[in-house]
Amino acid sequence: MNAQLTALRRHLGEISDLQSIAGLLFWDQQTMMPPAGALNRGDSLGTLARVIHARETDPMLARLLDALEPWAAEQDPDSDDARLIFWTRRDFEKAVRVPEDLAAEMTKAKALGQHAWLEARAANDFKPFRAALAHHVELRHRYVACFTGFDHPYDVLLDDFEPGLTIAELRPLFAELRDALVPLVAAAGNPDQPRNDGAFQGEFDAEAQRVAVLDVLEAVGFDPDSWRLDPTLHPFASGGGIDDIRITTHYEPGDLDSLFATMHEYGHGLYEHQVAAELDRGPLASGVSLGLHESQSRMWENLVGRSLPFWRMFYPRLQEKFAGALGGIDLDAFYRSVNQVQPSLIRIHADEVTYNMHIILRFELEQEIIGGRVALADLPEEWNRRMWDYLGIEVPDDAHGVLQDVHWSGGSMGYFPTYTLGNVMSVQIWERLREDLPELDEQVERGEFAPLREWLGEHLHRHGRKYTPEETLAKVVGGPIETAPYLRYLRDKHGVPAA
Numbered sequence: 421m422n423a424q425l426t427a428l429r430r431h432l433g434e435i436s437d438l439q440s441i442a443g444l445l446f447w448d449q450q451t452m453m454p455p456a457g458a459l460n461r462g463d464s465l466g467t468l469a470r471v472i473h474a475r476e477t478d479p480m481l482a483r484l485l486d487a488l489e490p491w492a493a494e495q496d497p498d499s500d501d502a503r504l505i506f507w508t509r510r511d512f513e514k515a516v517r518v519p520e521d522l523a524a525e526m527t528k529a530k531a532l533g534q535h536a537w538l539e540a541r542a543a544n545d546f547k548p549f550r551a552a553l554a555h556h557v558e559l560r561h562r563y564v565a566c567f568t569g570f571d572h573p574y575d576v577l578l579d580d581f582e583p584g585l586t587i588a589e590l591r592p593l594f595a596e597l598r599d600a601l602v603p604l605v606a607a608a609g610n611p612d613q614p615r616n617d618g619a620f621q622g623e624f625d626a627e628a629q630r631v632a633v634l635d636v637l638e639a640v641g642f643d644p645d646s647w648r649l650d651p652t653l654h655p656f657a658s659g660g661g662i663d664d665i666r667i668t669t670h671y672e673p674g675d676l677d678s679l680f681a682t683m684h685e686y687g688h689g690l691y692e693h694q695v696a697a698e699l700d701r702g703p704l705a706s707g708v709s710l711g712l713h714e715s716q717s718r719m720w721e722n723l724v725g726r727s728l729p730f731w732r733m734f735y736p737r738l739q740e741k742f743a744g745a746l747g748g749i750d751l752d753a754f755y756r757s758v759n760q761v762q763p764s765l766i767r768i769h770a771d772e773v774t775y776n777m778h779i780i781l782r783f784e785l786e787q788e789i790i791g792g793r794v795a796l797a798d799l800p801e802e803w804n805r806r807m808w809d810y811l812g813i814e815v816p817d818d819a820h821g822v823l824q825d826v827h828w829s830g831g832s833m834g835y836f837p838t839y840t841l842g843n844v845m846s847v848q849i850w851e852r853l854r855e856d857l858p859e860l861d862e863q864v865e866r867g868e869f870a871p872l873r874e875w876l877g878e879h880l881h882r883h884g885r886k887y888t889p890e891e892t893l894a895k896v897v898g899g900p901i902e903t904a905p906y907l908r909y910l911r912d913k914h915g916v917p918a919a
């Protein structure tokens with residue numbers, strides 16, 4: 421059996437290496453590559469994707485799995501080997517079910533869809549994007565038809581981002597959130613007030629922002645031996661392995677969002693960095709799902725990065741760097757302004773309360789699109805109606821409404837819910853870890869982040885992708901996902917009594 425296991429690990433190790441190379445090419449494209457390199461890079465990434473796909477669907481992999489599965493059934497089901505074989509089988513079955521011509525069509529439609537979306541956005545009109553979206557929907561249905569054993573078409577799409585999660589579980593969870601959040605937003609938010617209460621009006625020099633961001637990062641646990649920070653248009657976390665973590669951020673001269681965006685990406689990076697070394701160079705060496713990944717980014721961005729203990733520590737240092745803009749603003753005013761609830765048009769700029777309404781809106785529309793219950797021509801109107809119902813906001817045009825996100829342009833559906841799942845789980849995990857770290861607030865205020873990092877590593881990160889998302893969450897918090905802790909946190913923080 422050993423020879424077969426060694427052969428399996430070697431094969432998976434090579435796939436993992438190729439994926440790391442693809443990740444580095446993507447990182448390079450966003451940070452270093454001269455713009456005209458895009459065509460060459462497209463060819464390189466395309467070839468690499470085909471090589472990876474061929475290895476992932478290699479019949480040799482199926483033979484190794486067939487030989488190893490009876491052996492794995494006799495092992496401890498929680499052992500690394502048994503789990504490796506379980507996930508490799510699952511990944512293999514998913515990969516071989518999608519015919520090559522469909523995969524190629526999806527790739528082509530992605531490029532065409534993004535092109536049509538950019539045109540539609542420039543024209544501020546949904547119509548030029550409609551045909552591309554209709555084609556994506558048709559391709560999604562053909563993709564769904566490749567799989568059996570799912571109760572609902574949307575479950576297949578969800579499974580790519582949050583393995584095992586079903587719409588039957590998600591619907592009541594999101595309905596609960598929607599019913600609680602609409603009145604919470606109405607009570608805590610003020611659509612007539614300018615964003616940030618005026619605290620962030622001023623000039624924030626990009627180089628000074630970079631220094632401030634690094635100051636924060638080095639305090640929370642950014643070690644230059646294993647981490648890099650670079651500027652990009654859209655922040656992301658990527659890298660070449662557990663000791664090669666690359667995060668990016670974006671500096672806008674008129675605000676300090678770069679600080680929160682960087683904390684967010686730090687959370688993603690730390691998850692990947694703290695996966696157990698034994699799992700490295702294999703399919704288990706990554707975060708288990710987008711939802712749990714987002715629980716980590718949101719935790720660092722919001723539960724740490726928008727907390728009073730954190731700013732007690734960092735605000736004086738920030739004020740020093742931006743004396744002109746922040747000199748006259750005291751800690752309380754700053755804290756209030758970075759936590760202000762204010763309904764707004766654009767998801768990626770939304771505060772931590774209203775953000776979820778943007779997601780719930782998209783989740784509901786995706787179900788209607790996939791279910792054929794909304795004519796695509798009516799999509800902008802449906803979008804705008806919900807923005808009014810949920811956030812009391814009037815959408816002025818398609819660019820600030822239905823066309824704002826990149827996800828649908830590439831045919832991606834089922835992705836949005838993971839953002840809100842992350843928010844919800846972040847507070848469940850936070851409540852649990854505070855039981856073990858009763859002095860967390862004092863530690864944060866002293867700039868001691870090692871206890872928090874180590875707790876997360878020990879209870880969540882080290883597992884990587886060894887268990888299912890559901891099992892992983894249960895290992896951390898002792899049960900399934902639930903909304904109560906999150907809603908309690910929002911109500912407490914924003915001074916809204918429970919209904």
Ligand code: ZN
Nearest residue numbers: 684688714717
């Ligand atoms: Zn994220």
